[in-house]
Amino acid sequence: MRAPISVVIPTLNAEQDLPGCLSALIEGLEAGLIRELIVTDGGSGDATLAIAAAAGARVVTGPAGVGGQLRRGVAVAEGDWLFMLLPECWLGAGWTVHAEAALATPAAYWSSIGVRGGGLVPRMVAQWVNMRSRISARPSARQGLLLPYPLYETVGGYADQPRVEDTQLLQRLRGHMRPLGAELTVTPEALRARG
Known part of the structure; x- marks a missing residue:
């Protein structure tokens, strides 16, 4: 049986964060979960x-914009499941379970x-994001998204637009959202940069 997950990572000048993100994925390769890695770049x-x-990685290039980059990456994906990750988001040990x-x-x-x-403020922001996600089932793009390809197609996928493309997809996924149980870590700088 072929590995089920296509990992799709949108990048733009991500040389500082991408190695850590990729290192965390090795566990998925060893477990036979990752079929392919697609890096969709916006002009680094x-x-x-x-x-x-x-x-x-299979590299796809095109104009910058997370929605369009993810859309292009998913368009070439061959896995039955998609795992969208931002390069600054690193999966913690044990995520494959x-x-x-x-x-x-x-x-x-x-x-x-x-x-x-x-310090304390970034940790408080992360706790707030996690609490909001649990209560409202409204995660953010920095929390990763693992879903079957047919569900992605059913809800219309990512829009090729410059802003709120992830929010729109997540809204269309309401009723289908569940916590994975795994943790992603980000730097305080990445947390601030993503609002």
Whole structure:
């Protein structure tokens, strides 16, 4: 049986964060969960593309904009499941146990977030994001999104637009959202940059 998950990562000058994100995915390769890695780049001028190529990723390029980048990445995906991750979001150890359990129950799954380093304020923001996600089933893009490809198609996928493309998709997924149980970590800077 072929591995089920296509990991799709939108990048733009992500050379600082991408190696950590990719390292966390090794667990999924070893568990036989990851079929392919797709890096969809929006015009990086740093070493992002070289890092992606060295990791064996399929690289897709086009104009910058997370919605369009994710849409292009998903368009070439061959897996039965999609896992959208931002490069600054690193999966924690043991994430594959939760992913394997999720594959048995098709739905859209999000992860809680933690903060790598930083002080009290970033940790409080992460706790607020996690609480909001649990109460309202409204996760953010930085929490990752694991879902079966047919569900992605059913709700219309990502719009190719410059803003709130992830919010629109997540709204269309209401009623299908569940917590994954795994944790992603971000830096305080990434937490601030994403609002």
